[in-house]
Amino acid sequence: MRIPMKKILLLLTLFVSQAMIAQKTRPPFFKAPEGMQLLSTDLHIHTVFSDGSVWPDIRVQEALREGLDLIALTEHLEYQPHKKDLPHPNRNRSYEVASAHLGSNDLLQLINGSEITRNMAPGHINAVFVQDANKLLHKDSLTGIEEANKQGAFVFWNHPHWPAQRADGIARLDPFHEDLIAKKLLHGIEVVNELTYSEEAFQLALDNNLTILGTSDIHGLTDWLFEIPEGGHRPMTFVLSKDSSEAELKKALFKGATVVWYKDMILGKPENINAVVRHNLSAASKGYMPNTSIAQVALTNHSALPMQLEYLGPLSFQKQSRFITVPPYETLMFEIRTKTQVEALTLHFKIQNAWLGPKQNPILPIKVFL
Ligand SMILES: [Zn+2]
Numbered sequence: 001m002r003i004p005m006k007k008i009l010l011l012l013t014l015f016v017s018q019a020m021i022a023q024k025t026r027p028p029f030f031k032a033p034e035g036m037q038l039l040s041t042d043l044h045i046h047t048v049f050s051d052g053s054v055w056p057d058i059r060v061q062e063a064l065r066e067g068l069d070l071i072a073l074t075e076h077l078e079y080q081p082h083k084k085d086l087p088h089p090n091r092n093r094s095y096e097v098a099s100a101h102l103g104s105n106d107l108l109q110l111i112n113g114s115e116i117t118r119n120m121a122p123g124h125i126n127a128v129f130v131q132d133a134n135k136l137l138h139k140d141s142l143t144g145i146e147e148a149n150k151q152g153a154f155v156f157w158n159h160p161h162w163p164a165q166r167a168d169g170i171a172r173l174d175p176f177h178e179d180l181i182a183k184k185l186l187h188g189i190e191v192v193n194e195l196t197y198s199e200e201a202f203q204l205a206l207d208n209n210l211t212i213l214g215t216s217d218i219h220g221l222t223d224w225l226f227e228i229p230e231g232g233h234r235p236m237t238f239v240l241s242k243d244s245s246e247a248e249l250k251k252a253l254f255k256g257a258t259v260v261w262y263k264d265m266i267l268g269k270p271e272n273i274n275a276v277v278r279h280n281l282s283a284a285s286k287g288y289m290p291n292t293s294i295a296q297v298a299l300t301n302h303s304a305l306p307m308q309l310e311y312l313g314p315l316s317f318q319k320q321s322r323f324i325t326v327p328p329y330e331t332l333m334f335e336i337r338t339k340t341q342v343e344a345l346t347l348h349f350k351i352q353n354a355w356l357g358p359k360q361n362p363i364l365p366i367k368v369f370l
């Protein structure tokens with residue numbers, strides 16, 4: 001069926017303007033603590049300039065549509081399967097093409113990066129905030145990692161649980177990694193990569209004071225892999241930064257101030273997870289039901305994460321068990337039996353889908369004045 005050109009143009013205009021409105025009006029994924037920003041990042045992305053399937057401009061468009069604040073394109077330095085068709089000698093090219101496409105757009109920041117691609121050990125290592133990716137290309141991986149550090153890069157270990165390099169899927173340090181950590185040449189570790197999660201990598205991060213990261217490592221389309229039209233999202237690393245400048249974000253990354261959002265869970269170091277949880281769940285009293293000692297409380301979730309709560313106190317609820325899920329950006333009303341009418345109530349909730357260690361959930365006390 002032929003559609004008149006006018007109609008196509010009208011539809012196109014509608015589509016474009018709706019996409020722009022979505023970008024501007026999207027609520028923040030998580031409310032940041034006062035005076036801070038929670039910046040959404042993806043620091044592990046591929047294009048045709050290594051083994052990805054798309055041109056760099058698509059990565060910029062995806063990031064804008066998905067509400068990211070900062071991304072790094074991190075092409076494999078050594079693995080160049082499209083070399084015959086794209087014989088590019090310049091390892092910064094992907095970044096340059098994406099930068100030219102982005103132009104001056106204050107919705108998204110772009111930084112230069114590379115994936116130093118080796119067998120285990122050390123496996124694959126990402127360097128972001130690099131000045132010149134070409135200089136990281138060396139015969140041995142250590143020299144490349146040292147050069148990245150010389151350039152002031154933030155360096156992290158990719159998918160330490162990847163079955164191709166760890167047949168049991170268990171992340172563990174080799175002496176090479178221990179040496180990198182001791183020399184402060186390695187600063188972070190992926191606990192989430194693409195569609196995988198490693199509790200062992202999480203523990204390694206806590207034990208060795210490495211920054212916790214979650215990345216998409218996308219090669220195809222994010223829409224398809226992470227089922228974004230169906231309500232999914234790519235893994236994101238939120239950086240708790242003083243402001244949105246590149247310099248502050250980099251400082252916060254080195255400090256380890258991150259929270260990873262993966263599927264329906266968040267994870268990170270205790271201080272960061274506690275701060276995010278505290279600022280994204282609030283309660284307000286709606287008073288007592290007339291002539292009863294049953295209090296009505298409204299619980300509000302300010303984030304994109306469904307909050308799966310378990311009430312830990314001795315009281316009981318009028319309409320549900322002690323398990324309560326507050327959907328994203330919603331307020332949920334519940335009634336709680338306080339036995340006598342009281343002026344204030346402290347409710348302790350365990351957040352079952354937030355992790356501050358491999359088997360550990362945060363517990364949040366919420367005070368309600370009735
Ligand atoms: Zn890799």
Ligand SMILES: [Zn+2]
Pocket residue numbers: 044045046115158217
């Ligand atoms: Zn990769």
